[in-house]
Amino acid sequence: MAAPPQLRALLVAVNALLRKRRYHAALAVLKGFRNGAVYGAKIRAPHALVMTFLFRNGSLQEKLWAILQATYMHSWNLAWFVFTYKGLRALQSRIQGKTYPAHAFLAAFLGGILVFGENNNINSQINMYLLSRVLFALVRLAVEKGYIPEPRWDPFPLLTAVVWGLVLWLFEYHRSTLQPSLQSSMTYLYEDSNVWHGISDFLIYNKSRPSN
Numbered sequence: 001m002a003a004p005p006q007l008r009a010l011l012v013a014v015n016a017l018l019r020k021r022r023y024h025a026a027l028a029v030l031k032g033f034r035n036g037a038v039y040g041a042k043i044r045a046p047h048a049l050v051m052t053f054l055f056r057n058g059s060l061q062e063k064l065w066a067i068l069q070a071t072y073m074h075s076w077n078l079a080w081f082v083f084t085y086k087g088l089r090a091l092q093s094r095i096q097g098k099t100y101p102a103h104a105f106l107a108a109f110l111g112g113i114l115v116f117g118e119n120n121n122i123n124s125q126i127n128m129y130l131l132s133r134v135l136f137a138l139v140r141l142a143v144e145k146g147y148i149p150e151p152r153w154d155p156f157p158l159l160t161a162v163v164w165g166l167v168l169w170l171f172e173y174h175r176s177t178l179q180p181s182l183q184s185s186m187t188y189l190y191e192d193s194n195v196w197h198g199i200s201d202f203l204i205y206n207k208s209r210p211s212n
Contacts, residue, residue, distance in 0.1 A: 036081065037076070038075075040077065041075040055181075074122050077123070077126075078126075080114075081116065084114060088107035089107045168190075192207065
């Protein structure tokens with residue numbers, strides 16, 4: 001069925017507006033909001049689904065509500081951060097007449113405080129995810145710039161050993177310092193595997209189900 005003439009005319013007008021270069025910066029901010037919302041939902045929903053059904057107690061309704069809440073928070077926060085970051089970068093560029101490298105840091109710095117500044121589980125996970133990648137990138141950048149000599153051998157095995165050694169030491173003796181979801185994962189792997197009562201909770205289930 002063909003679209004009504006009024007709808008076709010509206011679509012033509014909207015597409016013409018979207019192609020105007022004078023509105024590109026503002027429209028890019030809006031599309032950034034859209035992409036942040038979509039990406040946040042796509043990333044958080046499967047993660048929340050798996051972690052909730054693996055480690056969270058409660059009814060099915062409570063679990064589904066927890067998944068929806070986590071997905072909404074991640075999606076909303078990421079959407080607003082992209083909106084804020086792109087908006088502040090465009091504003092700085094417009095005020096100063098050109099773009100400078102410091103604009104990216106300042107825009108993200110302010111966006112980070114405004115959007116991700118609250119200390120909660122979702123923001124904590126996002127910040128830790130970024131922190132590990134930022135540290136890797138800064139080391140690579142230092143090597144590229146010549147501030148750190150390029151290693152003569154692959155340091156990855158040593159890094160791996162140190163990371164795993166530290167995380168298990170922290171788990172065994174300073175568990176409260178680890179992020180809650182990591183504690184849950186490591187409890188499942190290293191402590192729940194010490195307990196069983198029969199074949200059902202040895203191979204089929206992690207923990208034996210209560211008898212009726």
